Amino acid sequence: MSEAPPRPRGRPARNDRPVEETREAILSAALDIFSRRGFEGASLRDIAAAAGLEHSLVRYHFTDKAGLWRAAMSHLIALMDAHMLESWRTARTQPPVERFRTMVRAYVRYCARHPEHARIMVHETMGDSDRVTWIAEHIIAPQHRALTRLLETLMDEGHIPRSPVRPLIYILSAAAQAPFTLAGEVRAAYGADTSSAAEIEAHTHALLGLVLR
Amino acid sequence: MSEAPPRPRGRPARNDRPVEETREAILSAALDIFSRRGFEGASLRDIAAAAGLEHSLVRYHFTDKAGLWRAAMSHLIALMDAHMLESWRTARTQPPVERFRTMVRAYVRYCARHPEHARIMVHETMGDSDRVTWIAEHIIAPQHRALTRLLETLMDEGHIPRSPVRPLIYILSAAAQAPFTLAGEVRAAYGADTSSAAEIEAHTHALLGLVLR
DNA sequence: TCCATTTTAGTCCGAATGGGCAATAATGCT
DNA sequence: AGCATTATTGCCCATTCGGACTAAAATGGA
Numbered sequence: 001m002s003e004a005p006p007r008p009r010g011r012p013a014r015n016d017r018p019v020e021e022t023r024e025a026i027l028s029a030a031l032d033i034f035s036r037r038g039f040e041g042a043s044l045r046d047i048a049a050a051a052g053l054e055h056s057l058v059r060y061h062f063t064d065k066a067g068l069w070r071a072a073m074s075h076l077i078a079l080m081d082a083h084m085l086e087s088w089r090t091a092r093t094q095p096p097v098e099r100f101r102t103m104v105r106a107y108v109r110y111c112a113r114h115p116e117h118a119r120i121m122v123h124e125t126m127g128d129s130d131r132v133t134w135i136a137e138h139i140i141a142p143q144h145r146a147l148t149r150l151l152e153t154l155m156d157e158g159h160i161p162r163s164p165v166r167p168l169i170y171i172l173s174a175a176a177q178a179p180f181t182l183a184g185e186v187r188a189a190y191g192a193d194t195s196s197a198a199e200i201e202a203h204t205h206a207l208l209g210l211v212l213r
Numbered sequence: 214m215s216e217a218p219p220r221p222r223g224r225p226a227r228n229d230r231p232v233e234e235t236r237e238a239i240l241s242a243a244l245d246i247f248s249r250r251g252f253e254g255a256s257l258r259d260i261a262a263a264a265g266l267e268h269s270l271v272r273y274h275f276t277d278k279a280g281l282w283r284a285a286m287s288h289l290i291a292l293m294d295a296h297m298l299e300s301w302r303t304a305r306t307q308p309p310v311e312r313f314r315t316m317v318r319a320y321v322r323y324c325a326r327h328p329e330h331a332r333i334m335v336h337e338t339m340g341d342s343d344r345v346t347w348i349a350e351h352i353i354a355p356q357h358r359a360l361t362r363l364l365e366t367l368m369d370e371g372h373i374p375r376s377p378v379r380p381l382i383y384i385l386s387a388a389a390q391a392p393f394t395l396a397g398e399v400r401a402a403y404g405a406d407t408s409s410a411a412e413i414e415a416h417t418h419a420l421l422g423l424v425l426r
Numbered sequence: 427t428c429c430a431t432t433t434t435a436g437t438c439c440g441a442a443t444g445g446g447c448a449a450t451a452a453t454g455c456t
Numbered sequence: 457a458g459c460a461t462t463a464t465t466g467c468c469c470a471t472t473c474g475g476a477c478t479a480a481a482a483t484g485g486a
Contacts, residue, residue: 019463036339041254043443054465055444061463065444122335125397126249136401144402161426166403167419170391178387179380184338188349189357190379206380213374213426232433256473267435268474274433278474432483443472453462 025051026058030072035116038123039069039131069131076117077139083110096153101208103150104176108204111177112195118177144169159212172211179203238264239271243285248329251336252282252344282344289330290352296323309366314421316363317389321417324390325408331390357382372425385424392416 029050033042044065048055062068087106091099111118121139124131147169154160160168179186179194186194193199242263246255257278261268275281300319304312324331334352337344360382367373373381392399392407399407406412 022463036251037254038250041250044445045443056447056466057464059445119335119339121398122332122394125395125401126332128397128401132397132401136398140398140402161422163419163422164415166399166405167392167416168423170395170399170416171388171420171423174387174391174394175384178383181335181387182338182383184341184345185334185349185353186379186383188338188341188345189353192379202377203380203383206376207384209374209376210381210384211423235433257475258473269436269477270434272475428486430483430485432481434479434481436477436479438477439475441473444470446469447467449464449466451462451464453460455460456458 022051022053022057023061024075026053026061026068027072027075030068031076031116031120034069034072035119035123039065039129044068070134073120073134073138076114076120079114080110080117083113096150096157097159097212100150100154100159100212104172104208104211105204107173108176108207109200112180112200115177115180115183118181122181143173147172172207175207235264235266235270236274237288239266239274239281240285240288243281244289244329244333247282247285248332248336252278252342257281283347286333286347286351289327289333292327293323293330296326309363309370310372310425313363313367313372313425317385317421317424318417320386321389321420322413325393325413328390328393328396331394335394356386360385385420388420 026047029047030042033047033050036042037046042065044058045055047068048058051058058068062071084106087102091102094102121135124135144166148165151160151165151168155162179199183194186192194203239260242260243255246260246263249255250259255278257271258268260281261271264271271281275284297319300315304315304319307315334348337348357379361378364373364378364381368375392412396407399405407416
């Protein structure tokens, strides 16, 4: 009579991983799964499994599904800031047109490396959960504030046609994200891998060539 | 002792709705829910409820969740064709630049009216289900084939900068869709309703002004 | 009129979900 | 050495999921 092996309940002898590494593994997995399935569609068990853990541990570290979502968003903002910081420092000493080029190049590279970002925006922008409010306040507003001044300068100097800024911002950021957000579509329709360096460069070039003439 | 009202099992006396109307109600609800939650996240019960029916009826009409998805996609293509047909007829007699203007105007209006479309593309482009293959073949390929010829003519005539077509197509279509796919974000960040006629016109104008100079 | 077909709703099932909680090994403070 | 805290797992719960099946009213042809 083979009894089901009564694995003892408590903490496993699984030591060696630094404390912070567990939290980060969970947050990375959460960004991936949330971007793929949306908030409701994502399951704590899938997120935990993607990080190689049990779902109770996710709840231990982040209390709630909602709490995990907020922590994952803060993590995403930190990733973005880290990625853009250097380019932002380079750009601030450049004249407007070059500054724009530098920022677009950096942003396209960021979109290619973190397609979860744009996907999460698409997911969370539906319905009127409090999550969309959080995103608008903590992510969209600062981003757009920074872009608005630069775009107005470019219009004043005649490098881009005069136009209300908001449509322009959405045109530019969506254009920058597209081939990476839709990477699977491009792969299925063209057999191309848009995350390659050559594709990133080609996309940046096409976008800058269209906007600055 | 109030017995739970034993609603008889069978078909309710709910007559009067034309047969085809039930199917269409289900398909419209399916497009909405699929675009909001993705394939796995969407529940037949939610789709049925959105159409005012029981979930068994959805399975009666479309057998499967996968079958419903395919039927909903065909329905979406029919909606798109119906919306674009008239503009396409107008455009074919026009010179290239005007033809481009006509097509962009029509496409932006379509994106505003059917934001589900772009949202579904974002959802289904993740992972490599057979659904992304279906979409690439039945939706993306014909769309891009039609656009490619027009864009090459515009480049030959010097109206847009010379560039590989694929990046250009993704830039243009993402730019056309953005404010409507992200309608909730725009509402939360700016308090604006991008589905209004004025917003649609402003967006079209900004896009055409940037592309054709 | 009768009866087969079509269209609808209700119910049961096994699996998965978010959350609550107990058990317990590791760690670190005193 | 002893003890509180931290980090982790296993298990239980009510709810919901997709799907299979049953019950029955409406419809239309014979």
